[in-house]
Amino acid sequence: MNDTTTINAKEEALLARFEEKVQNGDAIEPRDWMPEKYRKHLIRQISQHAHSEVIGMQPEGNWVTRAPSLRAKQILLAKIQDEGGHGLYLYSACETLGISREEMIEQLQSGKAKYSNIFNYQTLNWADIGAVGWLVDGAAIVNQVSLQRTSYAPYSRAMVRICKEESFHQRQGYEIMAEMAKGTPEQSEMAQDALNRWWWPSLMMFGPHDGDSPRSADAFRWKIKRQTNDELRQKFIDKTVQQAEVIGLTIPDPDLKWNEEKQCYDYGKINWEEFNQVINGNGPCNKQRIDHHKRVHTEGAWVREAAEAYRLKTQNN
Amino acid sequence: MSKDTQFDSWEVFMQSRPGANFIHQGSVHASDKKMAIQNARDTYSRRGEGTSIWVVPSNAIAASTTEDADMLFDPANDKIFRLPTFYTMPEGAKHI
Amino acid sequence: MTQQEALFQYTLRLGDTSLIHAQRLSEWCSNGPILEEDLALTNFALDFIGRSQVLLTYAGALEGKGRTDDMLAYRRNERQYFNCLLAELPNGDFGVTMVRLLFLAAFEKELFTALQNSEDETLAALAKKTLKEVRYHLEHAADWVIRLGNGTEESHARVQKAVNELWMFTGDMFDMDETDKLLIAADIAVDLSTIKTKWDNYISGVLEAANLQQPTSSYMQSGSKNAIHTEYLGHLLGEMQYLQLAYPYAKW
Numbered sequence: 001m002n003d004t005t006t007i008n009a010k011e012e013a014l015l016a017r018f019e020e021k022v023q024n025g026d027a028i029e030p031r032d033w034m035p036e037k038y039r040k041h042l043i044r045q046i047s048q049h050a051h052s053e054v055i056g057m058q059p060e061g062n063w064v065t066r067a068p069s070l071r072a073k074q075i076l077l078a079k080i081q082d083e084g085g086h087g088l089y090l091y092s093a094c095e096t097l098g099i100s101r102e103e104m105i106e107q108l109q110s111g112k113a114k115y116s117n118i119f120n121y122q123t124l125n126w127a128d129i130g131a132v133g134w135l136v137d138g139a140a141i142v143n144q145v146s147l148q149r150t151s152y153a154p155y156s157r158a159m160v161r162i163c164k165e166e167s168f169h170q171r172q173g174y175e176i177m178a179e180m181a182k183g184t185p186e187q188s189e190m191a192q193d194a195l196n197r198w199w200w201p202s203l204m205m206f207g208p209h210d211g212d213s214p215r216s217a218d219a220f221r222w223k224i225k226r227q228t229n230d231e232l233r234q235k236f237i238d239k240t241v242q243q244a245e246v247i248g249l250t251i252p253d254p255d256l257k258w259n260e261e262k263q264c265y266d267y268g269k270i271n272w273e274e275f276n277q278v279i280n281g282n283g284p285c286n287k288q289r290i291d292h293h294k295r296v297h298t299e300g301a302w303v304r305e306a307a308e309a310y311r312l313k314t315q316n317n
Numbered sequence: 318m319s320k321d322t323q324f325d326s327w328e329v330f331m332q333s334r335p336g337a338n339f340i341h342q343g344s345v346h347a348s349d350k351k352m353a354i355q356n357a358r359d360t361y362s363r364r365g366e367g368t369s370i371w372v373v374p375s376n377a378i379a380a381s382t383t384e385d386a387d388m389l390f391d392p393a394n395d396k397i398f399r400l401p402t403f404y405t406m407p408e409g410a411k412h413i
Numbered sequence: 414m415t416q417q418e419a420l421f422q423y424t425l426r427l428g429d430t431s432l433i434h435a436q437r438l439s440e441w442c443s444n445g446p447i448l449e450e451d452l453a454l455t456n457f458a459l460d461f462i463g464r465s466q467v468l469l470t471y472a473g474a475l476e477g478k479g480r481t482d483d484m485l486a487y488r489r490n491e492r493q494y495f496n497c498l499l500a501e502l503p504n505g506d507f508g509v510t511m512v513r514l515l516f517l518a519a520f521e522k523e524l525f526t527a528l529q530n531s532e533d534e535t536l537a538a539l540a541k542k543t544l545k546e547v548r549y550h551l552e553h554a555a556d557w558v559i560r561l562g563n564g565t566e567e568s569h570a571r572v573q574k575a576v577n578e579l580w581m582f583t584g585d586m587f588d589m590d591e592t593d594k595l596l597i598a599a600d601i602a603v604d605l606s607t608i609k610t611k612w613d614n615y616i617s618g619v620l621e622a623a624n625l626q627q628p629t630s631s632y633m634q635s636g637s638k639n640a641i642h643t644e645y646l647g648h649l650l651g652e653m654q655y656l657q658l659a660y661p662y663a664k665w
Contacts, residue, residue, distance in 0.1 A: 346447065346449055360449060
């Protein structure tokens with residue numbers, strides 16, 4: 001028996017043990033043995049999730065200084081701050097897999113790491129802040145609730161905390177939409193306009209249809225993902241349609257109708273061509289978002305360098 | 318341009334009320350102790366949770382693995398004499 | 414001027430300074446030098462908005478014309494705002510924002526410490542509550558100014574420049590007029606000349622620890638007590654009030 005086969009045999013035993021643990025529903029901790037593919041998959045998914053929280057601060061931040069009341073300003077700021085905090089929890093969870101935050105930021109800025117496509121769309125009026133909270137956070141919550149049971153423990157712990165904190169986010173968005181929908185004619189027009197523009201991109205947030213989703217198999221076997229894209233999307237649609245009706249807004253899908261037999265809504269065709277275009281950099285704000293991130297990162301460099309220099313000088317810290 | 322720094326990682330433990338255990342919350346990045354405490358406060362008590370904070374450099378934490386769990390924890394399972402319910406108390410004895 | 418009118422004016426000044434400073438700090442949202450600091454700056458902005466809501470609501474009640482905090486915030490122009498000049502100055506780089514926070518928080522710490530003994534119960538209660546957050550703001554700002562002053566050559570130069578440029582706007586915080594005199598006589602307001610020395614001492618201490626020079630120029634801008642502002646305020650308000658002005662009949 002040569003060395004390679006010994007290593008392989010050992011590796012196979014570890015892998016078998018790992019798969020067994022995951023199948024039993026045991027959580028995986030950072031120092032436990034894990035297959036390289038599992039680690040890579042997690043790094044990709046968690047860092048993408050973290051970047052989404054951080055980039056997501058921008059479209060909402062676009063309205064902080066223009067929020068129409070002190071209460072609205074306060075709530076919006078608190079919400080964006082939460083997104084930042086959630087980005088931070090997720091970066092930390094990802095760091096336990098042996099990648100630094102510096103590297104993750106580098107990958108975001110070079111385009112190697114992605115963030116949620118939804119944030120490449122623009123917030124054009126105040127109702128967009130409502131739509132983002134109601135639809136985008138609403139879609140995110142559906143996904144995140146499912147991720148609380150993900151197999152990697154630090155990710156799961158972060159998701160539990162995030163879900164707890166996010167419960168108010170969707171409500172604040174829906175409240176804005178409801179207020180505007182019953183407001184002046186101009187306001188209800190803004191509300192409908194925002195729904196029209198955000199509805200389809202929100203559905204795309206769940207990713208491609210199950211048949212077209214690469215990499216899904218591993219993610220399910222390892223219990224990183226617990227429900228399919230289409231299952232989650234359906235869940236989101238089913239709960240949102242009624243909410244739109246209550247506040248008198250129309251979901252911009254002529255094919256949307258209740259399917260008595262399946263006990264869920266049938267919906268129209270998603271424009272995957274648009275989805276692919278936006279993913280590939282052709283969304284209205286792709287460049288703006290990354291430029292913003294790079295600018296802030298560069299402008300903050302002297303501050304971070306100064307703090308490190310100060311620490312080295314004082315050392316007793 | 319010099320290499321980017323996002324500061325070192327610190328583990329954050331918080332106490333929810335005076336006298337309670339300090340419980341691990343997560344981590345933050347900071348360049349020094351004082352900044353770590355402030356960042357921990359701004360990150361993990363945004364909703365007013367907590368009365369006191371500990372921060373520890375993440376690289377100072379030593380951790381066992383779940384593979385070691387059998388060795389570390391199973392031997393304690395048969396020492397039920399450590400548990401108060403192991404003992405039979407005479408009828409009628411109070412405050413024990 | 415009646416005492417009630419003076420108290421309205423006095424409360425408005427405190428509320429306006431909080432609000433305008435909040436507006437500036439909120440511009441940092443998604444622009445911080447590191448994620449953790451982004452969260453900290455947002456926390457401060459939230460503290461200031463909360464404080465301004467209490468103060469403007471109280472001012473509205475004192476005025477007795479039915480104006481709410483939002484009406485006072487969103488329906489006054491730059492010649493009707495009484496925030497101190499320092500609060501409205503642009504954020505500049507992180508050094509400018511931290512020095513501005515240091516100057517203002519050091520002032521607020523002395524102000525609210527003294528105001529705890531105000532004969533006006535509402536202001537006294539607010540001062541007591543506010544003091545806690547102010548102490549935190551002050552510590553955070555002072556720590557950063559000390560780090561930046563002692564950090565790299567670049568950070569030292571930047572933060573020294575910030576101190577130099579903001580210095581002439583600090584005097585405005587301590588200006589007093591009839592409003593102050595009337596309320597000081599009634600043991601409601603704080604005599605700002607009594608806290609000036611404490612502020613000076615504290616600031617010199619921090620600047621020394623930060624290895625920074627205290628500017629020697631004593632010429633100070635003034636004007637905020639008469640609602641004479643820098644040109645920056647008009648733009649800040651134009652942005653902040655945009656929706657309320659564009660849709661005056663809408664409720665939000």
